[in-house]
Amino acid sequence: MINKLKIWLRAIRLFSLTGSIIPVTIGAVLASKYANFNLEYFIITLLAALFLQTSTNLLSDHDDFVNNIDTPDSYGSSGVIIENLLNARQIKRAGLILLTLGCLIGLFLAFEKGGFILFLGIIGALGGYSYTGKPLMLKYRGLGAPLVFLLFGPLMVLGSFYIQTQQINIISILISIPIGLLTTAILHANDLRDIYHDQKSGIKTLSIIVGKLNSEKIYFALILSPYVIITILALFGLIPILSLICLITLPGALKNIRSIYMSTASTTYLKTIDQETAKLQAQFGTILIVSIIFSYII
Template sequence: MIKEKIKIWLRAIRFFSFTGSVIPVTLGAILAVKQSKFQFTYFILSIFAIVLLHAAVNLISDHDDYEKKVDTRNSYGSSGVILENLLTSKQVNIGGIICLILGSLIGLFLSYEKGLFILVLGLIGAFGGYSYTAKPLMLKYKGLGAPLVFLLFGPLMVVGSYYVQMQHVSVEAFFVSIPVGLLTTAILHANDIRDIIHDKKAGIKTLSINIGKSNAKKIYYGMIILAYVSIIVMILCGILPYLSLLCLITLPIAYKNSKILYNSKLSISGLITLDKSTGKLQAQFGILLIFSILLGFLL
């Protein structure tokens, strides 16, 4: 019974999606290895904080999407635990609030230890994540979900994680956050493209709805291409080691995902799992980037 409950809650928090937050936080912390100031304890605390906040966003958005009739039995976006009566909408929302509070408490401890800048970033992250679907801002429903995700899962996490380690802001960390932020945003964007029809029926306005499916596809391709181009530019500028060319190993996956999206005008079946496929691309790309930076420092 307990094991089943755990499985349901792991499904509800969408455990598979946590690479979207763990990778940028790890990336920011690893950049501190170059200065021999990597602090493992604070890194682990940062990971716990960000995973709890990420879980909170997933749970609260599930609740809000269900209450606003964005998620139905014919849509694909949610964890499905509410629709399948595995958990009530209220339980999911309370779970989200608890995760938000716990993550914020760890964030407060980190800000006490590491300074006001972490408090500011933490407040932006917590409020931004909560406001993704929750009132009063409900940013996802106004077409602002994609830029919010890029900000939170790109520069904010990488720069913040680096600051926890080093206690100063790094321009290098900001630039390194760009490709990871783009690929994480592409996950959400793939989701929004797939859900255009259902979201229109629910009366919300995502970026994909606002600009149309054709332009939304171009933005997806653009985010994927820019992620790889930015790696090459940073290598040429000396920001990243040449070993970061390892990220190009994932190009076939990126091409496959883009081809699925391109062919979606003929069939929607591929789009059903495009967000998860893009998530796998982000995870593999991010792991290779972290590995290449770490190896570059050690060699």
């Protein structure tokens, strides 16, 4: 039973789930300045977001396997299908179940909070499924990165904020940008690492379209620009000045950049670059959340 649980946790890529947790939490925390914080709606919103992300992770694993993109030589997926720990049918079924649960929760939230949440929910559900699902298969057409930015940046932050306040706030949109960029960097790190393998598979990720050198530059921009944006927002008083403490995570970003540079000599430096990027996103986002909470208290 314990081993089976570990396999499923690996399948959903537990390390990546901060991609949902951070934006939903930031949206709710920001909202507490304008309305009473509702813990029940926060938990429900978080569940919907987690179901969306885990379903996307599982369905992309299935689709990458059946499309012969994931092989024993690739790093991109969780590896549970390749290693025969779970079969493709189990992964697809679990992904569809989680997507359905997320949609049902989304419908409840839309019923409670109105048409704007329904609109965001439809975008989220269709976007998550279409990441690798037919007919759009957005990841394979170089559109995975912008999709991830939209879903795990503005959509989740703004949706979480709106559920708490019934308002659309420019600050919630602005602060979603650095979070969305860091979350997108997780995906881009994965695509950058697998660029040569994916080329053999015949797909067109963003990294393949722009080439390795430009792909590296995009990664640098994705993980460094959030620090610039947060600094600007803090200095202009749009977020608490205390939020500048996020800068203490900058060495982690620079470490990842060094790994990219070292990868010219050996791809082993990139084996866990997606996990290291997820760790950076989690640290940056957690510190940002804590800084906002403390600024409201003091």
